[in-house]
Amino acid sequence: AQSVTQLDSQVPVFEEAPVELRCNYSSSVSVYLFWYVQYPNQGLQLLLKYLSGSTLVESINGFEAEFNKSQTSFHLRKPSVHISDTAEYFCAVDSTSYGKLTFGQGTILTVHP
Amino acid sequence: NAGVTQTPKFRILKIGQSMTLQCTQDMNHNYMYWYRQDPGMGLKLIYYSVGAGITDKGEVPNGYNVSRSTTEDFPLRLELAAPSQTSVYFCASSYEGEGSPLHFGNGTRLTVT
Numbered sequence: 001a002q003s004v005t006q007l008d009s010q011v012p013v014f015e016e017a018p019v020e021l022r023c024n025y026s027s028s029v030s031v032y033l034f035w036y037v038q039y040p041n042q043g044l045q046l047l048l049k050y051l052s053g054s055t056l057v058e059s060i061n062g063f064e065a066e067f068n069k070s071q072t073s074f075h076l077r078k079p080s081v082h083i084s085d086t087a088e089y090f091c092a093v094d095s096t097s098y099g100k101l102t103f104g105q106g107t108i109l110t111v112h113p
Numbered sequence: 114n115a116g117v118t119q120t121p122k123f124r125i126l127k128i129g130q131s132m133t134l135q136c137t138q139d140m141n142h143n144y145m146y147w148y149r150q151d152p153g154m155g156l157k158l159i160y161y162s163v164g165a166g167i168t169d170k171g172e173v174p175n176g177y178n179v180s181r182s183t184t185e186d187f188p189l190r191l192e193l194a195a196p197s198q199t200s201v202y203f204c205a206s207s208y209e210g211e212g213s214p215l216h217f218g219n220g221t222r223l224t225v226t
Contacts, residue, residue: 032212043217051212098163099144099210103155
């Protein structure tokens with residue numbers, strides 16, 4: 001069985017400050033890892049993914065995440081956040097066939113001016 | 114670019130009523146999924162399908178049914194609505210299943226009273 005734990009349910013931060021959203025997973029087999037973002041009243045959108053290769057993956061809007069196999073973590077970071085980054089962020093793991101994702105509980109990121 | 118389309122956007126049901134949540138995708142994806150999202154709980158997989166005519170249960174299938182007669186459509190049926198089914202329902206699709214990112218619809222907000 002696989003599971004995902006997002007360690008913070010809410011993260012408030014000021015604009016232009018750095019942020020880290022933490023994600024730990026458990027799985028007995030190799031995994032694919034994802035971060036999704038959800039803006040109010042919308043569906044989830046893919047932010048970035050780790051499938052294989054380099055353990056550091058980046059998104060087009062400045063987020064990055066590092067796969068750490070020994071610590072079973074996939075934390076999301078951004079060096080300088082914007083008001084528009086305010087959203088809920090979900091970490092997800094896929095270690096089964098058929099692409100069935102297991103999601104974490106979500107972290108609400110609120111960026112204050 | 115329609116992507117994944119869900120209808121209706123909102124619905125209020127009385128206990129014991131039935132309804133079908135519609136989901137259609139125009140990306141020719143083989144894999145389709147139904148998730149429910151409850152506050153602080155992340156997303157839980159209800160049912161999934163790997164192609165027309167093939168469906169299987171996810172983590173929380175009780176009280177729901179699905180069918181997949183075409184590649185495009187994946188309706189979710191609630192037969193006897195209960196208050197515990199009050200939730201936001203998301204349909205998603207992916208091209209290759211394992212390791213492929215999911216494309217989500219904008220969700221259906223269902224209230225059962």
